[in-house]
Amino acid sequence: MPQFFLNKRLIVLLVSIILLVALIGISLKERQKLTWPEQFIKDTVGVVERVFEKPAQAVAGFFQNIEDIKSTYEENKVLKEKLDKYAELSSKVGELTKENEEFRSILGKKESLRDYNPLHATIIGRNPDKWYDLVAIDKGAQQGVKKDMAIITEKGLIGKVKSVSQFTSTVELLSSLNRTNRISAFVQGDKTIFGLIEGYDKEKQALVFTKIPSDAKIKKDQVVVTSGLGGIFPEGLVIGTVIDVTPDDYGLTQTAYVKPAADLNDINNVMVAKRTMLTAQDELK
Known part of the structure; x- marks a missing residue:
């Protein structure tokens, strides 16, 4: 009797293994139709997915809408602040324009330090050996280019004309380490802060803005432009934005580091700013 049960268990085990192997073979075999258990499971899973899909999407969409509303609120808040500042700046620009027109009318001059003809x-x-110092352009004396004329791009100032031949010119870049490469500039803000652009920090990839009074309040991202007082550049040409400010060793002045508005490493098309208003140097010639 025990031997019979042992044989019976062995037979059941063998039959089970055979059925398992058969089922595996059926499932691996490419078939045109699924078995009814497979169809039942697949249909059940599909129904459950459809039942829960829309509520899940609705919940996800609800939270997404809340996030979008929050983002829209923050964006509107920032835009409102910018509009307020824009209105204030527009008012100041209007006042300054009116004052400039009055002063020019009194002085009998139509030109200003800002006026120039682009070429x-x-x-x-x-x-490559003078990558940060010099570039050559395809305009020269025959086109009216003169020494010290400002060279700009659509983004801002990049340098000045160093020497001129008949049909080409050599331009000294803002990043040139030549000690005579100085630019009178000021920081735009509620209070005008003057200084000199002289030198270039290759590590910071920034221009060195010196001679800033120690009590001057300069903030990051303020715009630095030409002052027009050096007798070379027109007034108001964008130089760059302030990225850092440090006091000097004696605490008498400050030095700011200015990121150039124009990409000095990628320059193709430029404009020569032919200043219209005569400087003192021009009048003496």
Whole structure:
């Protein structure tokens, strides 16, 4: 009797293994139709997915809408602040424009330090050994280019004309380490802060803005432009934005680091700013 049960268990085990192997073979075999258990499970899963899909999407959409409303609120708040500042700046610009017109009328001069005629030019040469110092353009004396004229891009100032030949010119970049490469500039703000752009920090990839009074309040991201007082550049040409400010060793002045508005490493098309208002140097010639 025990031997019979042992044989019976062995037979059941063998039959089970055979059925398992058969089922595996059926499931791996490419078939045109599914078995009814497979169809039942697949249909059940599909129904459950459809039942829960829309509520899940609705809940997710609800939270997404809340997040969108919050983002819209924050954006509107920022835009409102900018609009308020824009209105204030527009009012100040209008007042300054009116004052300038009155002063020019009194002085009998139509030109201003900001006025210049642009002349399009293209970069035709750049020496890798003097990458931060000089570039060559395809305009020269025949096109009216003169020494010390400002060179700009659509983003801002990049340098000045160092030497001129008949059909080409050499431009000294803002990043040139030449000690005579100085630019009179000021920081735009409620109070005008003057200083000099002289030098370039290669590590910070920034211009060095010196001679700033120690009590001057300069903030990050303030815009630095040409003052027009150096007798070379027109007034108001954008130089860059302040990225850092440090006091000097004696605490008498401050030095700001200015990120150039124009990409000095990628220059192709430029404009020569032919200043219309005569400077003292021009009048003496």
